[in-house]
Amino acid sequence: MWCACKERPASSPAEPWSEAWVESEREQYLSSATFRRQALLASLQNPANTYSQQRVASYGVAGKGWDALPEWNPRSVRLPADLSEVSDNAASLWNGVKPKTPTEWVALGREVFFAYPLRAEPLVEFAVKHPELALETGLERDKSGAYVGLVSFKDIDGRTRTGITCALCHASVQDGAVVTGQARRTFDYGRLRLAYHQETKEPVDPDLARRMATWGPGRADVTDDVDEDPVAIPDLFGLRQQTALTQAGTIRQTTPVALAIRQETQLLHSNHERVRPPRVLAWALAMYLYSLEPMPVAHARTAETERGARLFARHCAECHSNQAYGGPPMAAARVGTDAALANGAARGTGNYRPPALIRVSQAAPYLHHGAVPTLEDLFSPERLSASYTRSPLGPGPVPGHAYGTDWPLADRTALIAWLQTL
Ligand code: HEC
Ligand code: HEC
Incomplete structure (x- = not known):
């Protein structure tokens, strides 16, 4: 589709997000360091946070920084129940042929999502040798007994190690079926680390130990700063609709290049900046993330859910404005939830972004910090009061996002009935 809109530069061949446009963005991403550098700079919401500073210093600087790292196409197999060695003849993850069609x-x-190791992880290696701990900390297995999101791989030094992949946090197992894109809300990273330190007697900072004990399942502090700002692992549905990525809206997303760069830099950063993924793999990963669809729900539309939909359109759609019911970021002070993550030194922007609401009824606990256990609580006035006791983070009010909490019960019930159909 061609567009004669004035604001579009002449070099852009097609309607944004059309297949032809995505291809053109891809080819420039793959071939030009200058293009990548510009795309990176355009994607950083707050150039002053450490996330941005690391990238500005090292990304897309031709011949230097991260561009100079060797490419790594690992030999990696999904972790089987018997924890076997990866054979020296095992094939690399990618056969080196660039895909030709969107489906490819x-x-x-x-493959990247399930099998490209972010890094070797002694914690999970320890846990799979203690199956009870593995079970308790959410290291789930598929029907074949393989651990979803864990791999056995040949590390850069030639040793076989256990590694973690995207699927550890961003896929869950329900009745033996793997639901990709649905957050692993059973994964208890803090607990796993504590168990590891106890068993190995490896020292751990007592303050960090105290904090890790409070994270609980489905939450982790993924930033390497001193701020105490663990976040809930989000679902990855409807990403393509969002103009900003992460809950604090750290990354502006006007092109898939923004997501490809996020994934390229996440993978090389997690692997201690020793190697970088082939960019074809970073691009493929971004395309896979956009393709994720949730399991079907029974869309039982009733008069009540229709009434809920109208209430949403009137009171909520101002912010939850896109097709996935997410929207552009806004000042954290406006929504009024705890601002620690929004203002964090690592990825802070001062903002929060309304998350997509696809399958929101299965996405508890709610808000960026996972402080609210149910939709009923999210929209109940009780949550805002001093006598509130049901937050997984401990007793006391959970302030902010007060929308709907002052409605009559019948309206809140209709709203929730509608949210359950999304
Ligand atoms: C240890 C758990 C963990 C692993 C492993 C992990 N993530 Fe995440 N991911 C998170 C958390 C927690 C967040 C929320 C961060 C935030 O909003 O600040 C997140 C956020 C994201 C987002 C932004 C979502 C949004 O709503 O804007 C994307 C995209 C994403 N992850 C993709 C990936 C991919 C791809 C991989 C593999 C390369 C990966 N993640 C590995 C925990 C993880
Ligand atoms: C002023 C803008 C705004 C309005 C109005 C608004 N929201 Fe939100 N919503 C947000 C933001 C921002 C967040 C993320 C806040 C955070 O995580 O701290 C959010 C989070 C949510 C969540 C949590 C989702 C999750 O997975 O954790 C739900 C559910 C939700 N909103 C539904 C609604 C409903 C229903 C209404 C109307 C009654 C509404 N919102 C009105 C901005 C808004």
Whole structure:
């Protein structure tokens, strides 16, 4: 589709997000360091946070910084129940052939999502040798007994190690079926680390130990700063609709290049900046993330859910404005929830972004910090009061996002009935 809109530069061949446009963005991403550098700079919401500073210093600087790292196409197998060694003859994750069709890009991205190691992880290696701990901390297995999101791989030094992949946090297992994109809300990273330190007697900072004990399942502090700002692992549905990525809206997303760069830099950063993923794999991963669809729900539309939909349109759609019911970021002070993550030194922007609401009824606990256990609580006035006791973070009020909490019960019930159909 061609567009004669004035504001579009002449070099852009097609309607944004059309297949032709995505291809053109991809080819520039793959071939030009200057293009990548510009795309990176355009994607950083707050150039002053450490996330931005690391990237500005090292990304897309031709011949230097992260561009100079060797590419790594690992030999990696999904972790089987018997924890076997990866054979020296095992094939690399990618056969080196660039995909030709959107379907091929998505299929390659799926491999990256499940099998490209972010890094070796002694914690999970320890846990799989203690199956009870593995079970308790959310290291789930599929029907074949393989651990979802864990791999056995040949590390850069030639040793076989256990590694973690995207699927550890961003896929869950329900009745033996793997639901990709649905957050692993059983994964208890803090507990796993504490168990590891107890068993190995490896020292741990007592303050960090105290904090890790409070994270609980489905929450982790993924930023390497001193701020105490653990976040809930989000679902990855409807990402393509969002103009900003992460809950604090750290990354502006006007092009898939923004997501490809996020994934390229996440993978090389997690791996201690020793190697970088081939960019074809970073692009494939982004295409796979956009393709993620939730399991179907029974859309039982009733007069009540229709009434809930109208209430939402009137009171909520101002912020939850896109097709996935997410929207552009806003000042954290406006929504009024705890601002620690929004203002964090690592990825802070001062903002929070309304998350997508696809399958929101299965996405508890709610808000960026996972402080609210149910939708009923999210919209109940009790949550805002001093006598509130049901937050997984401990007793006391959970302030902010007060929308709907002052409605009559019948309206709140209709709203929730509608949210359950999304
Ligand atoms: C240890 C758990 C963990 C692993 C492993 C992990 N993530 Fe995440 N991911 C998170 C958390 C927690 C957040 C929320 C961060 C925030 O909003 O500040 C997140 C956020 C994201 C987002 C932004 C979502 C949004 O709503 O804007 C994307 C995209 C994403 N992750 C993709 C990936 C991919 C791809 C991989 C593999 C390369 C990966 N993640 C590995 C925990 C993890
Ligand atoms: C002024 C803008 C704004 C309005 C109005 C608004 N929201 Fe939100 N909503 C947000 C933001 C921002 C967040 C993320 C806040 C955070 O995580 O701290 C959010 C989070 C949520 C969540 C949590 C989702 C999750 O997965 O954790 C739900 C559910 C939600 N909103 C539904 C609604 C409903 C229903 C209404 C109307 C009654 C509404 N919102 C009105 C901005 C808004």
